[in-house]
Amino acid sequence: MKPMRLHVNGVALWSGLLPGWDAARRILRGEAAAPAQPATRPAPELLPANERRRAPDTVSVALEVALAACRHAELPPASLPSVFSSMHGDLAITDYMCGTMASSPLLVSPTRFHNSVHNAAAGYWTIAAECTRPYTALSAGELSFGAGLLECCVQAVSGDEDVLLVAYDIDARGPLAAVAGSKHLLGAGLIVGPRRGTHALAQFDLQPETGDGLVASTAQAGNAALVAGNSTESCLPFMEALALGGSRELLCLATPQLGLRIRMRDA
Amino acid sequence: MPPLSITAFTATCAAGLGRAALLEALSTGRTGLRTNDFGRSPLPTFIGRVTGVEDAPLPPQFHDYECRNNRLAWLGLAHDGFLQAVARARARYGADRVALVLGTSTSSIGATEEAYSRLTPAGEFPEDLRYQAVHTPHSTGEFLQRSLGLRNVAVTVATACSSSAKAFAQGARLLQLGIADAVVVGGVDSLCDSVLFGFNSLQLISAEPCRPFDAARSGINIGEAAAFALLEREGAGPRLLGHGESSDAHHMSTPHPSGRGARLAMTEALTRAGVAASDVDYINLHGTASLKNDEIEAQAVAEFFPAHTHASSTKGWTGHTLGAAGALEAVITLLTLESGVRPGNLNSRNLDAACGPQIRLGNDRGLVRVAMSNSFGFGGSNCVLLFAAAP
Numbered sequence: 001m002k003p004m005r006l007h008v009n010g011v012a013l014w015s016g017l018l019p020g021w022d023a024a025r026r027i028l029r030g031e032a033a034a035p036a037q038p039a040t041r042p043a044p045e046l047l048p049a050n051e052r053r054r055a056p057d058t059v060s061v062a063l064e065v066a067l068a069a070c071r072h073a074e075l076p077p078a079s080l081p082s083v084f085s086s087m088h089g090d091l092a093i094t095d096y097m098c099g100t101m102a103s104s105p106l107l108v109s110p111t112r113f114h115n116s117v118h119n120a121a122a123g124y125w126t127i128a129a130e131c132t133r134p135y136t137a138l139s140a141g142e143l144s145f146g147a148g149l150l151e152c153c154v155q156a157v158s159g160d161e162d163v164l165l166v167a168y169d170i171d172a173r174g175p176l177a178a179v180a181g182s183k184h185l186l187g188a189g190l191i192v193g194p195r196r197g198t199h200a201l202a203q204f205d206l207q208p209e210t211g212d213g214l215v216a217s218t219a220q221a222g223n224a225a226l227v228a229g230n231s232t233e234s235c236l237p238f239m240e241a242l243a244l245g246g247s248r249e250l251l252c253l254a255t256p257q258l259g260l261r262i263r264m265r266d267a
Numbered sequence: 268m269p270p271l272s273i274t275a276f277t278a279t280c281a282a283g284l285g286r287a288a289l290l291e292a293l294s295t296g297r298t299g300l301r302t303n304d305f306g307r308s309p310l311p312t313f314i315g316r317v318t319g320v321e322d323a324p325l326p327p328q329f330h331d332y333e334c335r336n337n338r339l340a341w342l343g344l345a346h347d348g349f350l351q352a353v354a355r356a357r358a359r360y361g362a363d364r365v366a367l368v369l370g371t372s373t374s375s376i377g378a379t380e381e382a383y384s385r386l387t388p389a390g391e392f393p394e395d396l397r398y399q400a401v402h403t404p405h406s407t408g409e410f411l412q413r414s415l416g417l418r419n420v421a422v423t424v425a426t427a428c429s430s431s432a433k434a435f436a437q438g439a440r441l442l443q444l445g446i447a448d449a450v451v452v453g454g455v456d457s458l459c460d461s462v463l464f465g466f467n468s469l470q471l472i473s474a475e476p477c478r479p480f481d482a483a484r485s486g487i488n489i490g491e492a493a494a495f496a497l498l499e500r501e502g503a504g505p506r507l508l509g510h511g512e513s514s515d516a517h518h519m520s521t522p523h524p525s526g527r528g529a530r531l532a533m534t535e536a537l538t539r540a541g542v543a544a545s546d547v548d549y550i551n552l553h554g555t556a557s558l559k560n561d562e563i564e565a566q567a568v569a570e571f572f573p574a575h576t577h578a579s580s581t582k583g584w585t586g587h588t589l590g591a592a593g594a595l596e597a598v599i600t601l602l603t604l605e606s607g608v609r610p611g612n613l614n615s616r617n618l619d620a621a622c623g624p625q626i627r628l629g630n631d632r633g634l635v636r637v638a639m640s641n642s643f644g645f646g647g648s649n650c651v652l653l654f655a656a657a658p
Contacts, residue, residue, distance in 0.1 A: 118425030123646025
């Protein structure tokens with residue numbers, strides 16, 4: 001197949017040490033230092049004030065970057081189909097659900113149960129954004145970002161429209177943390193489309209390639225360390241390439257045997 | 268969209284292991300529901316439990332994937348020549364060109380629940396459950412990719428009860444763009460405490476066998492299933508004509524009061540397929556037997572479709588198999604296209620006043636050329652699939 005040609009029409013990033021795209025871009029370019037004290041958690045504007053505090057961490061970080069990406073692109077949130085990708089979903093709620101099942105299953109909270117679905121963040125996004133366009137919620141282990149990016153590009157080409165990608169994971173809690181070791185909050189947002197948008201940052205050609213022993217591109221060591229340990233950290237090489245600008249080639253994995261060869265240049 | 272070929276399909280659920288058993292159950296009105304006997308303190312409800320999952324271990328090389336969900340997946344692959352069909356696709360196109368899109372809601376969470384119930388005195392997972400492979404949503408997707416020997420896209424869709432219907436849509440896009448030449452799509456969800464007690468906390472569980480669209484329905488029964496289809500651009504078999512996806516944008520666990528998302532998804536599926544509502548001979552409804560879903564879905568169907576369309580929910584046979592429901596009910600829909608057996612609403616006695624003439628109590632038989640399957644999930648995620656009989 002010939003490569004898919006796409007444009008990055010919006011971007012967002014949030015982690016404790018990369019709190020928002022403008023700060024993240026300067027930090028990833030080496031033009032500013034990461035904050036001495038990591039930010040704890042974003043407060044997504046799209047949620048009413050009383051829900052901001054109560055929202056699960058996954059919802060909080062996903063809605064923050066989803067809205068920021070739409071603002072960057074100056075596109076109405078209600079207009080976009082979306083792809084949400086996360087290796088684990090909400091690990092804090094998984095810990096709660098499994099702990100409650102072991103101790104007192106009849107007392108499980110109905111709200112925390114319906115928030116336990118992998119598509120909770122996507123569901124809250126479409127509710128808050130009043131968006132009736134389709135979303136999907138994916139997982140592909142540690143390569144969930146690559147799998148999400150590929151599905152986002154596939155939808156952008158097949159639907160001939162801009163598509164929002166939101167990739168996120170949070171920290172593991174309780175006994176589960178020993179086997180599902182994800183640390184801190186990380187969310188990345190992209191708006192990818194078949195045409196150059198008003199605020200496009202870059203364009204890229206994406207070509208899938210299969211093989212054994214594929215090795216994904218890595219971010220600069222200092223940058224990689226800023227998000228290390230989070231299950232969505234595989235987004236960083238792509239996000240770093242956007243921050244650095246210029247012509248860049250990277251290999252992002254969607255499965256251990258399926259790489260996405262990405263040739264990126266400025267918009 | 269150009270129709271896609273479904274060159275193989277199979278389902279394993281409480282109503283039967285494999286297509287022949289499932290069709291026999293549908294034809295004769297034999298339910299797969301039974302008194303809840305799952306777990307340490309079973310709630311008073313009925314469930315759609317697949318017999319024999321406990322006794323069907325995975326091949327030893329997949330020991331790290333051992334859990335109920337993956338056992339059910341493995342059991343499900345064993346029927347209707349499905350493994351052989353995948354092997355043929357792998358040989359024809361190469362493993363690099365065969366993708367997997369797997370829908371699930373809770374995946375192997377049952378293994379994580381078990382680990383929490385057997386923590387060591389130090390509060391750690393027991394030794395035998397201390398591997399990451401089963402404590403993450405992609406567990407079954409990864410297991411299937413490895414056990415089927417596939418090397419293209421391999422991804423898990425987890426949008427609650429629409430998951431494995433959306434797997435068909437996603438698989439169709441991979442074929443359309445030439446990312447893959449064949450796609451294994453499917454859904455696997457297995458019984459676990461989280462869903463039984465979780466739906467119970469929402470007061471959605473029925474103490475009796477579920478009665479979809481009955482005026483006196485009292486909620487859902489949870490079931491489990493593994494169902495798969497092999498999609499290709501060409502080949503013998505029934506056709507996937509179209510798919511429609513939408514969001515309710517209303518509430519996490521309650522459908523939009525006027526069925527906004529359901530209507531959008533049905534409209535999009537019909538448009539994409541180039542089919543008129545009057546061409547649809549059978550609809551497999553989402554029909555969970557919850558008060559809200561059935562009322563809203565019945566109203567939407569009454570407005571959209573002519574009286575000759577036969578519509579029903581088959582959850583009275585299988586229970587609500589959650590993330591597997593889309594694929595399971597796609598297979599049931601394909602069976603109606605093949606056999607002409609149009610199921611009614613098993614266990615239901617008096618239809619809700621919201622039902623139009625489309626929704627039937629009893630089975631009948633007739634020519635089914637075009638059929639639809641509806642799947643609506645928590646988080647307002649909707650997916651509608653349209654199929655046609657083999658040409």
